[in-house]
Amino acid sequence: MSNQIKTNCILIKKQPYTESSVLMQVFSDTLGMTSVLAKGIRKTNEHKDFLLNVLNEYELVLSQPSQSGIHILKEFTLISEYPTDLPLATWFTVQAGAEMISKLILPVDEIPQFYLGISQYLNYQKTVKTNAIAIFWRFLLHIYKLLGIPINLSNCSNCQKSIEKASGYAPDTGQLLCNKCLKELPESFVFSPEAGYIISILPVIGNYLNDLEIQKETIAQVNNFFLRYISLQFHKEIKLNSLQFFLSE
Numbered sequence: 001m002s003n004q005i006k007t008n009c010i011l012i013k014k015q016p017y018t019e020s021s022v023l024m025q026v027f028s029d030t031l032g033m034t035s036v037l038a039k040g041i042r043k044t045n046e047h048k049d050f051l052l053n054v055l056n057e058y059e060l061v062l063s064q065p066s067q068s069g070i071h072i073l074k075e076f077t078l079i080s081e082y083p084t085d086l087p088l089a090t091w092f093t094v095q096a097g098a099e100m101i102s103k104l105i106l107p108v109d110e111i112p113q114f115y116l117g118i119s120q121y122l123n124y125q126k127t128v129k130t131n132a133i134a135i136f137w138r139f140l141l142h143i144y145k146l147l148g149i150p151i152n153l154s155n156c157s158n159c160q161k162s163i164e165k166a167s168g169y170a171p172d173t174g175q176l177l178c179n180k181c182l183k184e185l186p187e188s189f190v191f192s193p194e195a196g197y198i199i200s201i202l203p204v205i206g207n208y209l210n211d212l213e214i215q216k217e218t219i220a221q222v223n224n225f226f227l228r229y230i231s232l233q234f235h236k237e238i239k240l241n242s243l244q245f246f247l248s249e
Protein backbone atom coordinates (compact mmCIF):
# COMPACT_ATOMS: atom_id res chain seq x y z
CA MET A 1 0.00 0.00 0.00
CA SER A 2 2.95 2.32 0.64
CA ASN A 3 3.55 2.59 -3.07
CA GLN A 4 0.03 3.75 -3.60
CA ILE A 5 -1.56 7.13 -3.26
CA LYS A 6 -5.17 7.73 -2.28
CA THR A 7 -6.56 11.06 -3.37
CA ASN A 8 -9.80 12.86 -4.14
CA CYS A 9 -10.04 14.46 -7.51
CA ILE A 10 -12.20 16.03 -10.17
CA LEU A 11 -11.94 14.49 -13.61
CA ILE A 12 -11.09 17.33 -15.99
CA LYS A 13 -10.38 15.58 -19.27
CA LYS A 14 -10.47 12.05 -20.61
CA GLN A 15 -9.25 10.64 -23.90
CA PRO A 16 -8.68 7.19 -25.40
CA TYR A 17 -5.00 6.23 -25.06
CA THR A 18 -4.71 2.74 -26.46
CA GLU A 19 -7.44 0.38 -27.58
CA SER A 20 -8.12 -0.65 -24.01
CA SER A 21 -6.87 2.27 -21.91
CA VAL A 22 -7.89 5.83 -21.19
CA LEU A 23 -5.68 8.78 -20.25
CA MET A 24 -7.23 11.22 -17.81
CA GLN A 25 -6.30 14.65 -16.55
CA VAL A 26 -7.52 15.05 -13.02
CA PHE A 27 -7.31 17.87 -10.50
CA SER A 28 -6.40 16.21 -7.23
CA ASP A 29 -6.80 17.79 -3.80
CA THR A 30 -3.25 16.77 -2.88
CA LEU A 31 -1.37 16.50 -6.20
CA GLY A 32 -2.95 19.27 -8.26
CA MET A 33 -3.18 18.59 -12.00
CA THR A 34 -2.17 15.01 -12.60
CA SER A 35 -2.16 12.54 -15.52
CA VAL A 36 -3.73 9.19 -14.75
CA LEU A 37 -3.71 6.17 -17.01
CA ALA A 38 -6.67 3.82 -16.62
CA LYS A 39 -5.35 0.58 -18.07
CA GLY A 40 -7.67 -2.03 -19.48
CA ILE A 41 -10.70 0.05 -18.69
CA ARG A 42 -12.09 -0.11 -22.21
CA LYS A 43 -11.78 -3.88 -22.46
CA THR A 44 -15.17 -5.29 -23.28
CA ASN A 45 -15.18 -7.73 -20.38
CA GLU A 46 -14.30 -4.96 -17.90
CA HIS A 47 -16.39 -2.27 -19.49
CA LYS A 48 -15.95 0.33 -16.77
CA ASP A 49 -15.08 3.22 -19.03
CA PHE A 50 -18.55 4.76 -18.83
CA LEU A 51 -18.15 5.10 -15.05
CA LEU A 52 -15.42 7.70 -15.49
CA ASN A 53 -16.97 10.97 -16.56
CA VAL A 54 -15.72 14.51 -16.80
CA LEU A 55 -16.48 16.77 -13.80
CA ASN A 56 -17.38 13.87 -11.55
CA GLU A 57 -15.50 13.70 -8.27
CA TYR A 58 -13.72 10.46 -7.41
CA GLU A 59 -11.56 8.94 -4.78
CA LEU A 60 -8.69 7.37 -6.69
CA VAL A 61 -6.04 4.91 -5.67
CA LEU A 62 -2.98 5.52 -7.82
CA SER A 63 0.43 4.01 -8.22
CA GLN A 64 3.45 6.27 -7.80
CA PRO A 65 4.09 8.09 -11.07
CA SER A 66 6.28 6.53 -13.74
CA GLN A 67 9.22 8.41 -15.23
CA SER A 68 6.84 10.12 -17.60
CA GLY A 69 4.96 11.48 -14.59
CA ILE A 70 1.84 9.44 -15.32
CA HIS A 71 0.08 7.67 -12.45
CA ILE A 72 -1.61 4.33 -13.03
CA LEU A 73 -5.17 4.00 -11.80
CA LYS A 74 -5.60 1.11 -9.36
CA GLU A 75 -9.09 1.72 -8.00
CA PHE A 76 -11.72 4.39 -8.13
CA THR A 77 -14.83 5.26 -6.16
CA LEU A 78 -17.37 7.80 -7.25
CA ILE A 79 -17.86 10.56 -4.68
CA SER A 80 -20.29 12.75 -6.59
CA GLU A 81 -21.71 12.69 -10.05
CA TYR A 82 -21.94 15.89 -12.07
CA PRO A 83 -25.23 16.46 -13.88
CA THR A 84 -25.07 16.02 -17.65
CA ASP A 85 -28.39 17.68 -18.40
CA LEU A 86 -27.32 21.28 -17.80
CA PRO A 87 -28.13 23.93 -20.43
CA LEU A 88 -25.38 24.04 -23.05
CA ALA A 89 -24.20 27.53 -22.06
CA THR A 90 -23.88 26.41 -18.44
CA TRP A 91 -22.01 23.28 -19.48
CA PHE A 92 -19.40 25.23 -21.45
CA THR A 93 -19.10 27.73 -18.62
CA VAL A 94 -18.48 24.97 -16.13
CA GLN A 95 -15.89 23.49 -18.49
CA ALA A 96 -14.20 26.88 -18.74
CA GLY A 97 -13.72 26.87 -14.97
CA ALA A 98 -12.18 23.40 -15.07
CA GLU A 99 -10.00 24.45 -17.99
CA MET A 100 -8.73 27.49 -16.08
CA ILE A 101 -7.78 25.33 -13.09
CA SER A 102 -5.95 22.93 -15.43
CA LYS A 103 -3.72 25.77 -16.68
CA LEU A 104 -2.41 26.83 -13.28
CA ILE A 105 0.88 25.74 -11.83
CA LEU A 106 0.28 25.67 -8.10
CA PRO A 107 2.53 25.24 -5.07
CA VAL A 108 1.58 22.03 -3.24
CA ASP A 109 0.46 23.81 -0.06
CA GLU A 110 -1.98 25.97 -2.03
CA ILE A 111 -3.66 23.11 -3.90
CA PRO A 112 -6.37 22.45 -1.25
CA GLN A 113 -7.82 25.96 -1.43
CA PHE A 114 -7.99 25.81 -5.23
CA TYR A 115 -9.65 22.41 -4.93
CA LEU A 116 -12.20 23.93 -2.60
CA GLY A 117 -12.65 26.84 -5.02
CA ILE A 118 -13.36 24.67 -8.07
CA SER A 119 -15.59 22.31 -6.04
CA GLN A 120 -17.69 25.20 -4.78
CA TYR A 121 -17.86 26.66 -8.27
CA LEU A 122 -19.03 23.39 -9.81
CA ASN A 123 -21.60 22.90 -7.08
CA TYR A 124 -22.95 26.41 -7.41
CA GLN A 125 -23.31 26.12 -11.18
CA LYS A 126 -25.59 23.10 -10.75
CA THR A 127 -28.24 25.43 -9.36
CA VAL A 128 -27.82 28.31 -11.82
CA LYS A 129 -30.65 28.61 -14.30
CA THR A 130 -29.43 31.54 -16.35
CA ASN A 131 -26.30 33.66 -16.93
CA ALA A 132 -23.89 30.97 -15.74
CA ILE A 133 -21.11 32.93 -17.43
CA ALA A 134 -21.43 35.65 -14.78
CA ILE A 135 -20.75 33.06 -12.08
CA PHE A 136 -17.67 32.03 -14.05
CA TRP A 137 -16.41 35.62 -13.92
CA ARG A 138 -17.03 35.76 -10.18
CA PHE A 139 -15.11 32.48 -9.90
CA LEU A 140 -12.19 34.07 -11.79
CA LEU A 141 -12.21 37.00 -9.33
CA HIS A 142 -11.85 34.46 -6.54
CA ILE A 143 -9.16 32.43 -8.32
CA TYR A 144 -7.11 35.52 -9.19
CA LYS A 145 -7.27 36.52 -5.54
CA LEU A 146 -6.01 33.07 -4.50
CA LEU A 147 -3.24 33.37 -7.08
CA GLY A 148 -2.14 36.64 -5.47
CA ILE A 149 -3.10 38.69 -8.51
CA PRO A 150 -6.44 40.17 -7.37
CA ILE A 151 -8.25 42.48 -9.77
CA ASN A 152 -9.00 45.81 -8.16
CA LEU A 153 -12.55 46.72 -9.15
CA SER A 154 -12.82 49.79 -6.94
CA ASN A 155 -9.94 52.02 -8.00
CA CYS A 156 -8.43 53.39 -11.19
CA SER A 157 -5.07 51.68 -11.69
CA ASN A 158 -3.60 54.91 -13.02
CA CYS A 159 -4.77 57.73 -10.69
CA GLN A 160 -6.14 55.51 -7.83
CA LYS A 161 -9.43 57.43 -7.72
CA SER A 162 -12.39 55.27 -6.83
CA ILE A 163 -14.46 53.92 -9.70
CA GLU A 164 -18.21 53.60 -9.46
CA LYS A 165 -18.68 51.89 -12.75
CA ALA A 166 -15.92 50.26 -14.79
CA SER A 167 -15.34 52.07 -18.09
CA GLY A 168 -12.36 50.26 -19.53
CA TYR A 169 -8.85 49.05 -18.89
CA ALA A 170 -5.23 49.71 -19.73
CA PRO A 171 -3.72 47.61 -22.53
CA ASP A 172 -0.36 47.08 -20.82
CA THR A 173 -1.58 46.08 -17.35
CA GLY A 174 -5.12 44.86 -18.03
CA GLN A 175 -6.27 46.89 -15.00
CA LEU A 176 -9.27 49.16 -14.75
CA LEU A 177 -9.11 52.85 -15.50
CA CYS A 178 -11.42 55.69 -14.55
CA ASN A 179 -13.22 57.64 -17.27
CA LYS A 180 -10.69 60.45 -17.24
CA CYS A 181 -7.61 58.21 -17.52
CA LEU A 182 -9.35 56.13 -20.15
CA LYS A 183 -9.63 59.17 -22.41
CA GLU A 184 -6.02 60.12 -21.87
CA LEU A 185 -4.70 56.71 -22.83
CA PRO A 186 -5.65 56.29 -26.47
CA GLU A 187 -4.84 52.56 -26.70
CA SER A 188 -7.10 51.53 -23.83
CA PHE A 189 -10.00 49.11 -24.11
CA VAL A 190 -13.40 50.66 -23.58
CA PHE A 191 -16.27 48.64 -22.09
CA SER A 192 -19.79 48.84 -23.41
CA PRO A 193 -22.16 50.26 -20.75
CA GLU A 194 -23.47 46.76 -20.04
CA ALA A 195 -19.98 45.23 -19.71
CA GLY A 196 -18.94 48.05 -17.37
CA TYR A 197 -22.05 47.61 -15.26
CA ILE A 198 -21.60 43.85 -14.96
CA ILE A 199 -17.96 44.11 -13.99
CA SER A 200 -18.87 46.60 -11.28
CA ILE A 201 -21.50 44.32 -9.73
CA LEU A 202 -19.53 41.07 -10.16
CA PRO A 203 -18.73 40.53 -6.46
CA VAL A 204 -22.50 40.45 -5.76
CA ILE A 205 -23.65 39.16 -9.15
CA GLY A 206 -25.53 36.27 -7.54
CA ASN A 207 -28.23 38.75 -6.50
CA TYR A 208 -28.75 39.98 -10.05
CA LEU A 209 -28.59 36.76 -12.06
CA ASN A 210 -32.27 36.47 -12.85
CA ASP A 211 -32.64 40.13 -13.82
CA LEU A 212 -29.93 40.17 -16.47
CA GLU A 213 -29.93 39.24 -20.09
CA ILE A 214 -26.26 39.47 -20.94
CA GLN A 215 -25.53 40.29 -24.58
CA LYS A 216 -23.08 38.27 -26.61
CA GLU A 217 -20.86 41.29 -27.20
CA THR A 218 -20.69 41.85 -23.44
CA ILE A 219 -19.69 38.24 -22.84
CA ALA A 220 -16.87 38.60 -25.36
CA GLN A 221 -15.68 41.86 -23.78
CA VAL A 222 -15.67 40.55 -20.22
CA ASN A 223 -14.01 37.27 -21.23
CA ASN A 224 -11.29 39.23 -23.03
CA PHE A 225 -10.79 41.44 -20.01
CA PHE A 226 -10.26 38.48 -17.66
CA LEU A 227 -8.04 36.51 -20.03
CA ARG A 228 -5.91 39.48 -20.99
CA TYR A 229 -5.42 40.32 -17.33
CA ILE A 230 -4.12 36.88 -16.35
CA SER A 231 -2.08 36.55 -19.54
CA LEU A 232 -0.32 39.83 -18.75
CA GLN A 233 0.28 38.75 -15.16
CA PHE A 234 1.77 35.41 -16.22
CA HIS A 235 3.55 36.70 -19.32
CA LYS A 236 1.99 33.99 -21.42
CA GLU A 237 -1.23 33.79 -23.34
CA ILE A 238 -3.99 31.95 -21.49
CA LYS A 239 -6.82 30.80 -23.74
CA LEU A 240 -9.87 28.77 -22.80
CA ASN A 241 -11.31 26.70 -25.63
CA SER A 242 -14.63 26.27 -23.84
CA LEU A 243 -15.30 29.98 -24.21
CA GLN A 244 -15.39 29.61 -28.00
CA PHE A 245 -18.95 28.48 -27.48
CA PHE A 246 -19.95 32.07 -26.79
CA LEU A 247 -18.45 33.30 -30.04
CA SER A 248 -20.44 30.94 -32.23
CA GLU A 249 -23.96 31.59 -33.43
Ligand SMILES: [Zn+2]
Pocket (backbone or CB within 6 Å): 156, 157, 158, 159, 160, 161, 177, 178, 179, 180, 181, 182
Ligand atom coordinates in the same frame (compact mmCIF):
# COMPACT_ATOMS: atom_id res chain seq x y z
ZN1 LIG B 1 -7.83 57.43 -13.31
